[in-house]
Amino acid sequence: MKILLLEDDILLNEIIEEYLISLKYNVVTTYDGQEALERIFEESFQFLILDINVPSLTGLDLLKTLKQNKIDIPAIFITSLHTARDVEIGFDAGADDYLKKPFQLSELKARLNNIKRLRNIDSMGTIKINKHIEYNYDSKLLKVNEKTYTLPKIESKILEFFIKNKNKIVSIEEISLNNWVYDEIPTAATIRTYIKNLRKILGKECITTIKGIGYKLNDNF
Structure with missing residues (x-):
């Protein structure tokens, strides 16, 4: 960590x-x-x-x-x-x-x-998102239903921000400010692509779209 x-x-x-x-x-x-x-x-x-x-x-x-x-x-x-x-x-x-x-x-x-x-983080840097999903901050390994994935740098940063704000609604702007230097912020469409990549691994129900507001990482499924 x-x-x-x-x-x-x-x-x-x-x-x-x-x-x-x-x-x-x-x-x-x-x-x-x-x-x-x-x-x-x-x-x-x-x-x-x-x-x-x-x-x-x-x-x-x-x-x-x-x-x-x-x-x-x-x-x-x-x-x-x-x-x-x-x-x-x-x-x-x-x-x-x-x-x-x-x-x-x-x-x-x-x-x-x-x-x-x-914050529900263990001594090895692993946090349980829910009973099916774990993420390790150090290795960037995401474990979903006993299957392990190595997340790319950007997806891991976005997931870590979602974890910090689990069950809270976060906007595209908040995700941008927390993960990029001001002069390197990507377009909203690019950020949506990263979120789409995470959903492919986590499952659509894990990240909910709140229309007109943003996204929410859920732990209740």
Whole structure:
């Protein structure tokens, strides 16, 4: 699973990176909020670990920007801001968790595991969409009724976005903003083709078209 780490303290950044790698995570490190935002727009991440007081763009403003663009990635703030109001502001910005510095690395592991539990992701990066379908974030393998498929890059990114928003209606625009850099966004017809490819594997009933609005990934069949 891929994590973006935003922390401008070089030593702490290295310590956290080494620990996450020891836990078998793929880690991208950044020291600057604007750089982190650009990487998020360009790549696919399963988790964000964000310091708040960093150069260029604060972790709070970064997460707010993602939410405004309807980009939903689980996020943990790691910060020296300790007051109850600071914590409230962090959660209001859209964080899944809030970790106060200094902290034990084992606590970070516990909080990541809790988010995976809440999002129904197992320790190997596999998530059950329903009783018939499983998807692995690391290998991009999709298992449907005991048959395994390797998804192409684009289809896997779109499926991951559907999984994050399971049983919610998402529009073509939301899919575009969450999976492509702004100047590379394909046409709506192209995105529909990718969704058609996923339906061939998942089954038509797994992705429902909501006329005039968008699509919904179902788990109740």
